Amino acid sequence: MYGGGNTFESAKFEGLENEDPQKLAEFEARIERGEKIEPSDWMPKLYRKQLIRMIEQHAHSEIIGALPEGTWITRAPGFKRKLALMAKVQDEVGHAQLLYSAAETLGKPREAMIDDLITGKSKYSNIFNYPAFTWADSCFISWLVDAGAIVNQLANARGSYGPYCRALDRICAEESFHLKYGHHCVIHMATGSEKQREMMQAAINRWWGPMMHFFGPPDKVSVHTEVLMKWKVKMASNDDCRNQFLDMYVPKIWELGLTIPDPNLKKNEDTGRWEYTEPDWEEFKRVINGDGPCNKERLAVRRTAEERGAWVRKALLAPKTEYVAPLA
Amino acid sequence: MNQTALKELLYKIADDQLILGHRNSEWTGMGPLLEEDIAFSSMAQDKVGQSHAIYQILHEIGEGEPDQVAFMRNAEQFHNCQMVELPNGEYDFSLMRHFLYDTAEAIRFDMLTKSSYEPLALLAKKIQGELRYHTMHAKTWIKQLGTATEESKSRLQTSFNELFPYALGMFEQSPYENDIIADGIFPGEEALKEKWMARVEEIIGQTDLKMPEVSEAKLGGRKGEHTEYLQPLLDEMSEVFKIDPTADW
Ligand SMILES: [Fe+2]
Ligand SMILES: [Fe+2]
Ligand SMILES: [Fe+2]
Numbered sequence: 058m059y060g061g062g063n064t065f066e067s068a069k070f071e072g073l074e075n076e077d078p079q080k081l082a083e084f085e086a087r088i089e090r091g092e093k094i095e096p097s098d099w100m101p102k103l104y105r106k107q108l109i110r111m112i113e114q115h116a117h118s119e120i121i122g123a124l125p126e127g128t129w130i131t132r133a134p135g136f137k138r139k140l141a142l143m144a145k146v147q148d149e150v151g152h153a154q155l156l157y158s159a160a161e162t163l164g165k166p167r168e169a170m171i172d173d174l175i176t177g178k179s180k181y182s183n184i185f186n187y188p189a190f191t192w193a194d195s196c197f198i199s200w201l202v203d204a205g206a207i208v209n210q211l212a213n214a215r216g217s218y219g220p221y222c223r224a225l226d227r228i229c230a231e232e233s234f235h236l237k238y239g240h241h242c243v244i245h246m247a248t249g250s251e252k253q254r255e256m257m258q259a260a261i262n263r264w265w266g267p268m269m270h271f272f273g274p275p276d277k278v279s280v281h282t283e284v285l286m287k288w289k290v291k292m293a294s295n296d297d298c299r300n301q302f303l304d305m306y307v308p309k310i311w312e313l314g315l316t317i318p319d320p321n322l323k324k325n326e327d328t329g330r331w332e333y334t335e336p337d338w339e340e341f342k343r344v345i346n347g348d349g350p351c352n353k354e355r356l357a358v359r360r361t362a363e364e365r366g367a368w369v370r371k372a373l374l375a376p377k378t379e380y381v382a383p384l385a
Numbered sequence: 386m387n388q389t390a391l392k393e394l395l396y397k398i399a400d401d402q403l404i405l406g407h408r409n410s411e412w413t414g415m416g417p418l419l420e421e422d423i424a425f426s427s428m429a430q431d432k433v434g435q436s437h438a439i440y441q442i443l444h445e446i447g448e449g450e451p452d453q454v455a456f457m458r459n460a461e462q463f464h465n466c467q468m469v470e471l472p473n474g475e476y477d478f479s480l481m482r483h484f485l486y487d488t489a490e491a492i493r494f495d496m497l498t499k500s501s502y503e504p505l506a507l508l509a510k511k512i513q514g515e516l517r518y519h520t521m522h523a524k525t526w527i528k529q530l531g532t533a534t535e536e537s538k539s540r541l542q543t544s545f546n547e548l549f550p551y552a553l554g555m556f557e558q559s560p561y562e563n564d565i566i567a568d569g570i571f572p573g574e575e576a577l578k579e580k581w582m583a584r585v586e587e588i589i590g591q592t593d594l595k596m597p598e599v600s601e602a603k604l605g606g607r608k609g610e611h612t613e614y615l616q617p618l619l620d621e622m623s624e625v626f627k628i629d630p631t632a633d634w
Contacts (some may be wrong), residue, residue: 090391123414130410134626134634135452136437146413147426190624193634198461242634250632358415366417368540372533373418385509 061220073284074099089291093219095373096162108218109163116156117174117181121355123149126198134192141238145199151234155227159220167182170325172189175360177347186349193246193253194262198241201264201306205271207232208302240309247313254314261310262318269336270344272299278316278338303331386568390561392443393464394571396557397607400438400465403455404615405486406432407622408473417476422428423442426521428483431515434502436507442504456626462560466606468551470615477540478548480530484523485552488588489581491516496577501569524588531592537594546587546597553602 080099094100110328129139133139142328157167165238173179188249189195214225232242255338273295274277285291293301304324310317321334343349409429411518440451448454468486473479494516496508530537556578559565566573589596605611625634 120414120419129406129416130413131621132624134628134632138634140433140437143410143413143426143430143433147423147430150414150422150426152425157419169628225560245633247633250629252629254420258619263597292513360418362415365415368423368534368536369417369421369530372453372530372537375529375533 064098068132073101073103085159085287088217088287089128093222094217095219099292103284104288104290105163107285108221109160109165111169111290112156112160112163112221113173114180114182114325115180116153116160116170118185119149119153119156121174121185121359122198123153123184124355124358125187125351128197129189129192129195129224132192132340138242142195144200145235145238148235151172152191152231156221159224162220163177175363177356180345182271182280183345183349184271185266185346185355187267190263191256191260193256194264196242196246196257196306197241197260198239199235200243201310202267203232203235203239203270204269204306205298205302207236207279208298208305209272212292216292223301244313247315257314261315265318266336266340269333270341271339272296272302274338275335276342300331303333307331312351386502387564388446390559390564390568391570392446392448393508393559393561394565395443395505397464397466398564399436400463401436401490401555402432402484403436403438403468404463404465404618405469405482406430406436406617407618408469408471408575409479409483411473412479419619421476425479425483428487428519428522429479431512431519433514435512438508438512442508442562443549445504452626453630456623457520457630460611460619461609463611463619464609465615466551466555466557466604467603467612468554470606470612470618471548471551473595474613477530477537478525478544480523481541481544481548483519484527484549484588485585486555487516487523489577491520492580492584492601493571493609498573500571505570510585511543513603527588527594528592529591531594541592542594549597550600552605553578553600554606557602557604557607559607565632577614611628 081101084094084098084100084104094104126142126149127146130139130142133142157170160170161167172177174181189198202234208223210229210232214222214229216222246253248254276282276294276296279295282291282294303322307317307322307324319334321332324331344352347353406429406495409425409432413422413429416425436449436455440448440454443454444450468482470481471478471482494512497505498513500509526554532535532538538633556574558574562573565571586596621624
């Protein structure tokens with residue numbers, strides 16, 4: 058996983074008129090030529106602000122996303138699944154680490170970002186505010202939520218900010234393993250016993266709405282994307298990402314004999330676009346603003362972890378700190 | 386070679402690795418900093434992977450499939466020492482347990498590289514790199530937190546005192562101790578304990594911590610006598626597996 062960043066919340070669009078017009082023109086020309094912007098380069102305040110917000114939200118999504126799946130590590134059925142899920146969730150925490158570092162290059166320290174997460178000031182991917190009730194839910198997340206994230210992340214990896222692109226390149230390489238793992242889990246559930254199949258179908262029914270929400274509101278109501286597209290901060294529209302996801306994964310879901318709880322879901326062969334029932338966007342708004350089934354629980358867990366670890370971080374500020382990085 | 390003695394040895398090592406690996410994995414997403422989340426997960430993966438490798442050896446000499454053995458036995462059938470099944474507690478407790486256990490683990494497997502039982506000697510050689518990282522990680526953190534602030538030192542000392550009797554329980558002797566030694570499979574728990582004590586004292590000596598008063602070992606784990614914490618751990622671990630133990634998950 059996880060997020061695609063820019064679908065959760067945008068910075069306020071103001072102050073652009075105060076930027077030095079010549080520097081702004083040079084900056085835009087560099088992006089136009091496909092050059093990457095590096096931390097020490099000049100950039101408009103708005104660009105910096107929007108990128109911090111986006112990368113930070115992406116990092117939060119990785120760390121919060123580790124929670125619903127993480128609770129299934131201790132219950133994963135059999136050695137193979139247990140080991141793979143541990144490695145997957147470990148990767149996700151590693152992604153958070155990489156992304157916090159990328160965001161730090163823009164001037165906001167990790168501690169400040171984590172503070173904003175646990176006080177609810179900063180957002181993360183909406184989908185993790187839903188509960189993973191059964192093993193099948195964790196299979197859904199590993200396959201399809203990660204698949205959705207890959208669609209977003211591959212697009213963003215072509216963006217203009219160097220450190221974010223490089224972090225995403227590393228992340229995408231690991232995501233392909235997650236996708237394979239998740240797909241295998243779902244295949245085994247869908248082709249297994251009656252009970253397994255039922256569990257899997259129920260998970261799809263539960264998660265389809267949040268999955269459609271995952272890519273953000275329809276383009277016709279998303280505001281202020283032109284400048285972000287010009288600056289290569291946002292690389293693909295919400296609807297395009299959603300359509301790409303549907304195109305790649307709906308046939309694979311159907312192939313397994315599973316159904317999707319939307320009678321209107323079909324590909325329009327003339328336009329090449331998928332048609333579907335709009336998910337409940339009021340619910341999306343409610344959940345992203347804090348009123349979803351698990352918002353409070355997720356933040357409480359994160360807050361507790363931060364509080365319980367405070368003495369360790371304080372002790373590390375004492376001299377002689379060395380880190381020991383794991384081999385794998 | 387006494388097969389019963391050999392199996393007893395293999396089971397207790399595998400069970401220790403599985404149960405502590407499981408406990409370490411509970412830190413995922415909950416660590417005091419992301420780096421430690423990742424480190425504990427990495428060590429958890431190593432331990433669970435190593436337990437699997439030993440259950441596989443057991444399977445090859447007639448025991449059940451690793452999945453069945455790990456997910457279908459109840460607490461009385463497990464031979465892990467009690468220390469590994471205790472709940473994680475705060476980070477100081479988990480870190481101290483990691484230090485005490487992994488120090489012994491590294492010496493144990495180092496001894497096993499010379500085992501007359503070849504599958505075990507081969508495995509012990511293969512995992513030496515992993516184990517070296519674990520002890521290096523433990524040593525670095527114990528030295529750092531054991532010399533840092535008043536709070537970190539007092540937390541570690543409290544956990545150390547609490548864990549010490551359980552740590553001694555790691556070396557509970559098997560009824561086949563003499564056979565195991567005579568057959569050259571393993572030099573025995575007493576020899577392991579001696580080396581372990583020396584190494585622990587050496588590292589603790591580089592911190593502001595003190596060795597606890599010598600106390601009585603918490604025994605019984607090797608005979609299937611466990612604390613109230615093991616069965617709930619196993620119930621959780623097998624919750625999905627037991628929905629259909631014959632299914633392919
Ligand atoms: Fe990720
Ligand atoms: Fe992932
Ligand atoms: Fe790893």
